[in-house]
Amino acid sequence: MKSKYVTLVSALLISVATFAQKDQIKAAEKALKGGNTQEAITILQGAESLISNAPDAEKAQYYFIKGNAYLDLANKKMEEGKNLSLAAKSYQDLLAAEKASGKSKYSTQATASIIEIKGKLINSAIADTKADKTIEGAGKLYDAYMLDKKDTINLYYAASTYVNGKDYITALKLYEELKTLNYSGKGTSYLATSKLTGQEDLYNTAKERDLAIKLGTHEKPKTEVIPSKRGEIYKNIALILVDQGKKDEAKKAISDARKANPEDVSLTLAEANLYLETKDFETYKKLVAEVLEKSPNDVNLIFNLGVLSANAKNAVEAEKYYKRVMEIDPNYVNAYINLAALKLEDEKVIIDEMNKLGNSEKDMKRYAVLKTKRENLFKSTIPYLQKAHELDPTNIDVAKTLLNVYSALEMPEYKALKVKVKEMEAATKK
Known part of the structure; x- marks a missing residue:
């Protein structure tokens, strides 16, 4: 009798625990619907120790509410990167639970949310890199890859961004993973310019791009080969x-x-x-x-x-x-830019020697020779800088370099280009 009594008490305890976690899940759902997101998360954290033994259907509901709560915090810009990752992890646990149970009550919504999170992570990573938060951005790109391992481009971008952030140890780890996958990145980009925004939009296939052209929303179709990485x-x-x-x-x-x-x-x-x-x-x-x-x-x-x-x-x-x-x-603009830059590297040597000269007759003669040499150097760069400026008129660095050359040579073209450079500078400040 005694052993049976103990078994009965154990069963009763399990039953009470099950009801308790059900109540907690319902309370968390109610808090979330009422806009009390942090309260919902606190309640769910209280049930976390019990959830591993719960039926798969309850696990799915738990992870669904948890994912929604963290996604809500991320949407409110509260520790966005961290909460996006936590939301994604919850949705992935949900998918695993429903796969185990053979039911898919929340899977469709969870999958849609994962796609949304992936996009948000990538956009947040881009914002981070622009704000010089390179390592944070790299981490988000890696999280985006972990959400969808078929989209290996995000693993490549994560590795490259870690390099930019000088975290070479993590970068090497990701590059080794790319190596294992034999990742190439080689492909084709299908582009067309939006008539509404004036920006180039990327399409997955030529068929999709051509349809946009046919509908009249886009123009200037372009196909670019993406080289192997x-x-x-x-x-x-x-x-x-x-x-x-x-x-x-x-x-x-x-x-x-x-x-x-x-x-x-x-x-x-x-x-x-x-x-x-x-x-x-x-x-x-x-x-x-x-x-x-x-x-x-x-x-x-x-x-x-x-x-x-x-x-x-x-x-x-x-x-x-x-x-x-x-x-x-x-029309390969970078060749003109680089050749001009290559030639201009010699200017420093000339300037350094000019600065060391004194006022003796010998030094003055040498100064005149160096001055002519510098002028000839500048003249040799003009055709390349002018061509680069013609091919890429929005490149302010090229325009400024050409302006400095015109100034040094006291060329009449200086005035018109100076006005244009000022306009370009004003446009970049807007």
């Missing part, structure tokens, strides 16, 4: 490893990547960059030659070779690559 991913893995003093691991990482993706030229370029960083110039030159052999007219690759050469302080090679880009694509 493997080169950048492996380059960053290698550079982080080099920064950690693991040069051999870095070289192996790039080498393995190339073996796995022999047709991906961007990986050869990344390997060239690695050997440039480690000052192995002979291997660098060999790899550059290999890149050019595979893609002799790929302007993006040739431009990148120009950048690599400029970083290696090989101005002659860099100029050759930039001019080759201009030959292939006369």
Whole structure:
């Protein structure tokens, strides 16, 4: 009799606990509907220790209310990033509970909320990076990826943002995950300009884009090839490893990547960059030659070779690559900008020498020679700066650089460009 009595008491305790958690869930739901979100969360936290033993249907209801409560706080901008993540976790627990039960009372709403949260996380991450809260933004991008692992672009953006925030340890972890997934990012963008906003909108397919054109809401359809990001991913893995003093691991990482993706030229370029960083110039030159052999007219690759050469302080090679880009694509604006910048780097050497000169006859003669040399340097940049300004008239840095050149040479074009630069500056302050 005694053992039966104990069993009966245990059953009674479980029953009482079940009723208690049901009451708590109902109380939390009522508080949430009444606008008392924080109260609802407090009530749910009180039931948390009991929920693991609850039936799946009750678990689903618990997680649904919990997700709604945290999402409500996030929508009110109260610790937005943290509460968005907590809401997403609750909805994911809900989906797991309903999958286990074979019922889907809340799953449709939860899935819609997860999509909403994903968008909010991405927008919040963009706002964070603009506000110099880079690490917070990177974390939100990673949370967005965790909500939808099929959308691997968010994992790539999270890794890149961690690099920008100088959290190389976390960035390396995410890049390794991208490497495991063999992520490429290669694809096609389908764009069209909205007649209402004047901005370019992105479409998933050409069919969707063409329908918007047909309906008359958009114009100027454009299709852009998105190049593989493997080169950048492996380059960053290698550079982080080099920064950690693991040069051999870095070289192996790039080498393995190339073996796995022999047709991906961007990986050869990344390997060239690695050997440039480690000052192995002979291997660098060999790899550059290999890149050019595979893609002799790929302007993006040739431009990148120009950048690599400029970083290696090989101005002659860099100029050759930039001019080759201009030959292939006369509208490749960055080639003009970089070549002008490359030439202007020599001005500092001239100015430093001019500043060291005295007032002797010999020094004055040398000063005149250097002054002419500086003027000729400026003149050599004008065609490239003018072309860059023509191709990208909204680029204020190009306009200001050209303005400074006109001023130094006392050219009549200075006045008109000065007015335009002031207008551009005023527009950026609005």
